[in-house]
Amino acid sequence: MPTSPPAPAPAREAPLWLPLAAVAVTLVLWSSAFVGIRHLGENVPPGALSLSRLLVMVIALLALMRGRLPRLPNPRQWPLVIAGGAMWFGVYNLALNESERRIDAGTAALIVQIGPIMVALLATFFLGERLTRWLLVGMAVGFSGVVIIGRASSQGDNGDLVGVLLSVVAALTFAVGVLTQKRLLPTIQPLDLTFWYAVVGAVVCLPWAGQTVSVLGDASADTLWWILYLGVFPSAIAFTTWAYALSHSDAGKFAQSTFLVPFITSLMAWLLLDEVPPALAFLGGGLCIAGVLLARRTTKSG
Numbered sequence: 001m002p003t004s005p006p007a008p009a010p011a012r013e014a015p016l017w018l019p020l021a022a023v024a025v026t027l028v029l030w031s032s033a034f035v036g037i038r039h040l041g042e043n044v045p046p047g048a049l050s051l052s053r054l055l056v057m058v059i060a061l062l063a064l065m066r067g068r069l070p071r072l073p074n075p076r077q078w079p080l081v082i083a084g085g086a087m088w089f090g091v092y093n094l095a096l097n098e099s100e101r102r103i104d105a106g107t108a109a110l111i112v113q114i115g116p117i118m119v120a121l122l123a124t125f126f127l128g129e130r131l132t133r134w135l136l137v138g139m140a141v142g143f144s145g146v147v148i149i150g151r152a153s154s155q156g157d158n159g160d161l162v163g164v165l166l167s168v169v170a171a172l173t174f175a176v177g178v179l180t181q182k183r184l185l186p187t188i189q190p191l192d193l194t195f196w197y198a199v200v201g202a203v204v205c206l207p208w209a210g211q212t213v214s215v216l217g218d219a220s221a222d223t224l225w226w227i228l229y230l231g232v233f234p235s236a237i238a239f240t241t242w243a244y245a246l247s248h249s250d251a252g253k254f255a256q257s258t259f260l261v262p263f264i265t266s267l268m269a270w271l272l273l274d275e276v277p278p279a280l281a282f283l284g285g286g287l288c289i290a291g292v293l294l295a296r297r298t299t300k301s302g
Helices: 017-040 046-064 078-099 105-112 115-126 133-155 161-184 190-204 206-218 221-247 251-272 279-299
Strands: none
Touching: 017 105, 017 221, 017 251, 046 078, 046 190, 046 206, 046 221, 078 105, 078 161, 078 190, 105 133, 105 161, 105 251, 105 279, 115 133, 115 161, 115 279, 133 161, 133 279, 161 190, 190 206, 190 221, 251 279
């Protein structure tokens, strides 16, 4: 899924419509990524899709930075950069790409929404944050939603349990990435950090370099354009517009808007791929989102 970096410090005042427009662009682009991955799943293996998308993303980020190579992380920052890039941009893409070969785009987007619960849980172990009653309740509700989605997908004609579990893996690796980013953003600019994460993720996917060359060599124009789209728009541009929005307005308010991604994804998948998640998946997805909302109450009450 699409992912959401923590906010950098507010820089300057901007008309409200600009960050709102940036959020809208980001949500649509992130939603379209699930649809694009699903569309390419039959013809492009997960490893080749991950590597090619990340290489395009690296080039696009360099273009956005006008060819400026970001500052190298220092020796103390590299372990977190490697962990975040390997998990969030490497394993996340591999797991999600394989997941969407097995389950529909809307279902995958619904499951990935449990990522914030995993962020909060991991933060209690690695950042010393308090494990509260609301977090435990949110976890129980959110993961009950995953169980319902798993049951719905495994019984239907458009998915299986392995695909559901791979989306859970994607949500977990997203959480690892967010935690490392939370530690690094005070000392590294968001765009620079995103660039190095993408580089590390591409390195993780290098074992599929031979497969990538073979697939791209035989790919149709449609496939090549979709890979280019995924690397430029939902990746490089969406990360940039999201960082802009968070740096010019209230991060908490905009973070809630990411819950719209599964529903935008489902609408796009219905229009472009003629597929709709199983009915029970929407119930499970609602529980996933409710679980995240309950877990977020840890910031207001214990």
